[in-house]
Amino acid sequence: xxxxxxxxxxxxxxxxxxxxxxxxxxxxxxxxxxxxxxxxxxxxxxxxxxxxxxxxxxxxxxxxxxxxxxxxxxxxxxxxxxxxxxxxxxxxxxxxxxxxxxxxxxxxxxxxxxxxxxxxxxxxxxxxxxxxxxxxxxxxxxxxxxxxxxxxxxxxxxxxxxxxxxxxxxxxxxxxxxxxxxxxxxxxxxxxxxxxxxxxxxxxxxxxxxxxxxxxxxxxxxxxxxxxxxxxxxxxxxxxxxxxxxxxxxxxxxxxxxxxxxxxxxxxxxxxxxxxxxxxxxxxxxxxxxxxxxxxxxxxxxxxxxxxxxxxxxxxxxxxxxxxxxxxxxxxxxxxxxxxxxxxxxxxxxxxxxxxxxxxxxxxxxxxxx
Amino acid sequence: xxxxxxxxxxxxxxxxxxxxxxxxxxxxxxxxxxxxxxxxxxxxxxxxxxxxxxxxxxxxxxxxxxxxxxxxxxxxxxxxxxxxxxxxxxxxxxxxxxxxxxxxxxxxxxxxxxxxxxxxxxxxxxxxxxxxxxxxxxxxxxxxxxxxxxxxxxxxxxxxxxxxxxxxxxxxxxxxxxxxxxxxxxxxxxxxxxxxxxxxxxxxxxxxxxxxxxxxxxxxxxxxxxxxxxxxxxxxxxxxxxxxxxxxxxxxxxxxxxxxxxxxxxxxxxxxxxxxxxxxxxxxxxxxxxxxxxxxxxxxxxxxxxxxxxxxxxxxxxxxxxxxxxxxxxxxxxxxxxxxxxxxxxxxxxxxxxxxxxxxxxxxxxxxxx
Numbered sequence: 067x068x069x070x071x072x073x074x075x076x077x078x079x080x081x082x083x084x085x086x087x088x089x090x091x092x093x094x095x096x097x098x099x100x101x102x103x104x105x106x107x108x109x110x111x112x113x114x115x116x117x118x119x120x121x122x123x124x125x126x127x128x129x130x131x132x133x134x135x136x137x138x139x140x141x142x143x144x145x146x147x148x149x150x151x152x153x154x155x156x157x158x159x160x161x162x163x164x165x166x167x168x169x170x171x172x173x174x175x176x177x178x179x180x181x182x183x184x185x186x187x188x189x190x191x192x193x194x195x196x197x198x199x200x201x202x203x204x205x206x207x208x209x210x211x212x213x214x215x216x217x218x219x220x221x222x223x224x225x226x227x228x229x230x231x232x233x234x235x236x237x238x239x240x241x242x243x244x245x246x247x248x249x250x251x252x253x254x255x256x257x258x259x260x261x262x263x264x265x266x267x268x269x270x271x272x273x274x275x276x277x278x279x280x281x282x283x284x285x286x287x288x289x290x291x292x293x294x295x296x297x298x299x300x301x302x303x304x305x306x307x308x309x310x311x312x313x314x315x316x317x318x319x320x321x322x323x324x325x326x327x328x329x330x331x332x333x334x335x336x337x338x339x340x341x342x343x344x345x346x347x348x349x350x351x352x353x354x355x356x357x358x359x360x361x362x363x364x365x366x367x368x369x370x371x372x373x374x375x376x377x378x379x380x381x382x383x384x385x386x387x388x389x390x391x392x393x394x395x396x397x398x399x400x401x402x403x404x405x406x407x408x409x410x411x412x413x414x415x416x417x418x419x420x421x422x423x424x425x426x427x428x429x430x431x432x433x434x435x436x
Numbered sequence: 437x438x439x440x441x442x443x444x445x446x447x448x449x450x451x452x453x454x455x456x457x458x459x460x461x462x463x464x465x466x467x468x469x470x471x472x473x474x475x476x477x478x479x480x481x482x483x484x485x486x487x488x489x490x491x492x493x494x495x496x497x498x499x500x501x502x503x504x505x506x507x508x509x510x511x512x513x514x515x516x517x518x519x520x521x522x523x524x525x526x527x528x529x530x531x532x533x534x535x536x537x538x539x540x541x542x543x544x545x546x547x548x549x550x551x552x553x554x555x556x557x558x559x560x561x562x563x564x565x566x567x568x569x570x571x572x573x574x575x576x577x578x579x580x581x582x583x584x585x586x587x588x589x590x591x592x593x594x595x596x597x598x599x600x601x602x603x604x605x606x607x608x609x610x611x612x613x614x615x616x617x618x619x620x621x622x623x624x625x626x627x628x629x630x631x632x633x634x635x636x637x638x639x640x641x642x643x644x645x646x647x648x649x650x651x652x653x654x655x656x657x658x659x660x661x662x663x664x665x666x667x668x669x670x671x672x673x674x675x676x677x678x679x680x681x682x683x684x685x686x687x688x689x690x691x692x693x694x695x696x697x698x699x700x701x702x703x704x705x706x707x708x709x710x711x712x713x714x715x716x717x718x719x720x721x722x723x724x725x726x727x728x729x730x731x732x733x734x735x736x737x738x739x740x741x742x743x744x745x746x747x748x749x750x751x752x753x754x755x756x757x758x759x760x761x762x763x764x765x766x767x768x769x770x771x772x773x774x775x776x777x778x779x780x781x782x783x784x785x786x787x788x789x790x791x792x793x794x795x796x797x798x799x800x801x802x803x804x805x806x
Contacts, residue, residue: 192654212651241651251649254640259660261696262632264715269688270624271718279621280722281582281611284562286663290629293656294719298712305708309700316697318639323693326631327686330679338675342668345634348641349664352650377761378751385748394747394764 072231073098073161076135079148081105081114081123084165084191085139086203089119091236094205102129114200130155135163135232137189142166143303146175149186158183161225165191167252168308169216169245185225188216188245190252191238198297206237213238216245246311253311258319260301261312263294364417365410365434368424377407383427384409389416408434442601443468443531446505449518451475451484451493454535454561455509456573459489461606464575472499484570500525505533505602507559512536513673516545519556528553531595535561537622538678539586539615555595558586558615560622561608568667576607583608586615616681623681628689630671631682633664734787735804738777738794747777753797754779759786778804 076098078085089101103120104127105111111123130136130152140148145164149172156162162184166172169188176186193211213233217226233240243251266287270276305312329337370376377394384391393410409431411417417433424431446468448455459471473490474497475481481493500506500522510518515534519542526532532554536542539558546556563581583603587596603610613621636657640646675682699707740746747764754761763780779801781787787803794801 192652214652241648243648247645247648248652250643251645251652254643254646254649255653255657258639259636259657261700262636262693263660264712265689265692265696266629266632267715267719268711269628269685269692272688272692273620273624275617275621276624278613278617279624282562282584282618282621283625283722287625287629288722289659289662290633291715291719292659294712294715296712296716298709298716301712302705302709305700306703306705309703312700313697315639316693316700318642319635320693320697322635322639322642323632323686323690326635327683327690330631330675330682330686333676333679335672335676339668339672341638342634342664342666342671342675345637345661345664346666346668349637349661352653352658376755377764378748378753378755381748381751383748385746391747 071096071098072228072235073135075100075102075133077102077104077130077133077137078120079104079130079136079138079152080140081110081119081200082139083194083198083200083202084207085137086114086117086119086200087193087205087207088137088139088165088191088236089114090117090203090205091208092232093118093121095235097232097235098135102133104129110200114203117200117203119200119203127152127155130157130160132157133160135161135228138162138164141300141303142168142172142307145172146179149176150179153180153184156181156184160184161228162186163189163229165189166307167256167304168311169214169248170311171307173216173218173245185222187221187226187229188248189229189233190214190216190248193238208233208236208238211238212241214241214243214248216243216248218245249308249311250314253308253315254318257304257308257312258315260293260296261305261316262319263291267291267294364412364414365408366417366421366424366431367434368407368409368429368431370407370429380407380409380424380429383423383429384420387419387423389420389423441466441469442598442605443505445470445472445503447472447474447500447503447507448490449474449500449506449508449522450510451480451489451570452509453564453568453570453572454577455507456484456487456489456570457563457575457577458507458509458535458561458606459484460487460573460575461578462602463488463491465605467602467605468505472503474499480570484573487570487573489570489573497522497525500527500530502527503530505531505598508532508534511670511673512538512542512677515542516549519546519549523550523554526551526554530554531598532556533559533599535559536677537626537674538681539584539618540681541677543586543588543615555592557591557596557599558618559599559603560584560586560618563608578603578606578608581608582611584611584613584618586613586618588615619678619681620684623678623685624688627674627678627682628685630663630666631675631686632689633661637661637664734781734784736779736781736787736791736794736801737804738779738799738801740777740799750777750779750794750799753793753799754790757789757793759790759793 076092078089081103092098093101100121103111103114103123114120115123138145138148145166164172167190173188180186191208191211191213193207215229230240326341391409392412411420421431421433446462448459451473462468463471470491473481473484473493484490485493508515508518515536534542537560543558550556561578561581561583563577585599600610696711761779762782781790791801791803
């Protein structure tokens with residue numbers, strides 16, 4: 067017996083990386099009877115069809131008629147305009163959601179723009195990729211990812227339940243939040259770090275001799291500024307739509323920065339120690355042992371000679387025993403001599419067996435402490 | 437015919453991770469006739485002996501007599517005190533160097549503390565490990581690492597040549613810098629990022645509801661704040677000895693931060709874009725394709741099913757062809773379905789061959805653009 071899909075006719079407006087991945091995920095789990103891709107670029111729509119992201123495509127908002135789910139997956143700066151344009155074509159009872167990185171403004175705008183009978187609930191899937199466009203779309207992008215949903219007091223329970231159903235259906239973990247809490251949170255954990263990373267790079271190059279300086283930039287600088295390589299247009303939009311909360315986060319940051327500066331200025335070693343120690347302790351309490359949004363990993367560290375085939379040998383030993391390597395990272399290598407490799411597994415049992423098997427094979431492996 | 441070692445009797449004062457690794461490296465390359473380990477803790481000295489870091493050990497600076505090389509590898513806050521204490525025991529002509537993360541202060545202090553006839557040249561090996569103490573010491577720690585040397589105008593050429601010889605002998609790359617340039621550089625590329633990372637963590641936890649907030653902390657926050665997990669005592673010492681230059685770097689950072697804040701406050705989207713774009717462009721020009729201090733890597737990205745043994749299969753194909761994997765990183769995995777893996781090679785030729793071999797074996801692999 068076939069169960070009824072959650073939605074009859076669903077539409078994805080904007081078929082890029084996120085929209086395309088959502089279309090694929092909804093189709094592969096049969097969460098809707100059909101998925102229509104709507105966009106402005108015939109080429110992008112054709113690509114979405116070719117990649118199996120949608121069942122059919124249209125250049126016209128007129129095709130939204132009869133949809134009971136509409137996902138707006140356009141850049142956050144364009145969402146309000148798209149909502150306004152599609153508004154006349156919506157069918158009463160439709161559930162409209164978005165995927166933008168900020169929520170307060172779009173939730174407010176949806177109230178003034180959407181017709182009576184349309185239900186808007188903001189959404190923010192915490193997933194991404196190094197790729198861009200529908201060519202990088204992936205039906206499993208949301209697997210184990212947190213997916214923030216921001217219902218309001220007026221949100222009908224039935225609509226909320228259906229959106230939660232969709233989120234769980236595509237393998238993500240729904241997190242219900244107030245739009246204000248969401249926007250302050252992403253300001254503090256995402257937008258402020260981005261602003262700070264860009265500022266670290268910009269100020270480094272204010273110094274004469276920055277060329278030789280950057281020679282000394284080690285892993286610490288690279289890690290700290292990695293996100294500064296992000297798409298400036300996308301991030302400008304995010305900064306523009308979340309200004310209020312970014313300024314709030316920036317103000318908290320500046321207060322703490324001043325405190326640190328004063329401690330350095332006055333040579334207050336106790337205070338410096340306290341600030342560093344507090345950060346380390348708080349950081350240690352955060353979920354650091356996850357990669358992307360996967361569950362915590364069980365790790366072993368292996369010391370191996372650096373010769374062709376050694377990773378294959380090691381992986382072969384584990385593969386033959388049916389042990390899956392969830393993550394692998396070369397911590398240090400030295401030409402022609404050897405290196406240290408970190409392996410991670412999904413369970414403690416696999417971790418135990420892997421360490422034992424490798425040690426038996428003469429490859430020194432030790433479990434990494436918690 | 438045996439060549440004469442660079443040094444006759446060498447001493448390492450402080451046999452921790454760096455001192456122990458230097459001892460091992462000097463011994464394994466026969467750069468000195470013998471290496472004496474000097475320290476205050478009998479247990480640490482015994483461990484250094486057990487790990488083969490030194491030939492013999494002593495609790496007394498008296499054993500420095502007759503040494504022509506003394507490496508002080510104690511925490512940067514203790515270096516001046518150690519120089520003072522060992523000073524009466526030095527033999528004229530001895531070359532003294534250190535491994536501290538800041539150089540101006542210690543170079544100055546060495547002038548007032550060391551006797552006539554002793555030559556001090558500051559050193560800073562840009563290498564480290566996640567491990568601590570001599571148990572983590574590694575004779576190959578400095579392989580391919582930059583090793584800053586800070587001679588002054590009064591440094592005898594012969595002593596400088598010998599120190600460069602030692603640095604090259606242990607596999608590192610010597611970088612000659614003025615102490616002032618060095619300290620400003622490490623302030624900008626290491627100490628300031630550390631201060632900023634700690635401040636990002638500290639200010640996140642100033643918000644009520646930081647628990648749920650940290651749930652949304654993704655890879656960006658983790659990368660940006662990774663170094664905040666560093667040893668607070670070691671970093672306090674670094675902050676205390678490099679105050680002047682850290683404040684200089686912090687001042688440049690604050691100026692850029694104010695500029696960004698004003699752009700956000702006034703909603704100046706052009707200015708925000710410009711700042712983000714400048715950071716991205718400058719960042720792209722930095723040596724991002726290195727790991728640790730290894731040379732640039734040639735990368736391919738592989739899409740593979742996520743099943744036991746797949747990494748082994750892939751690595752086996754490359755190993756059989758004599759191709760060495762310099763780095764491997766799992767970019768994304770999804771339970772039971774597949775993932776994306778980044779492989780890196782030391783040469784473009786290996787990159788070409790690896791991509792071709794994997795594709796021939798039905799494993800889709802594409803070269804990553806520059």
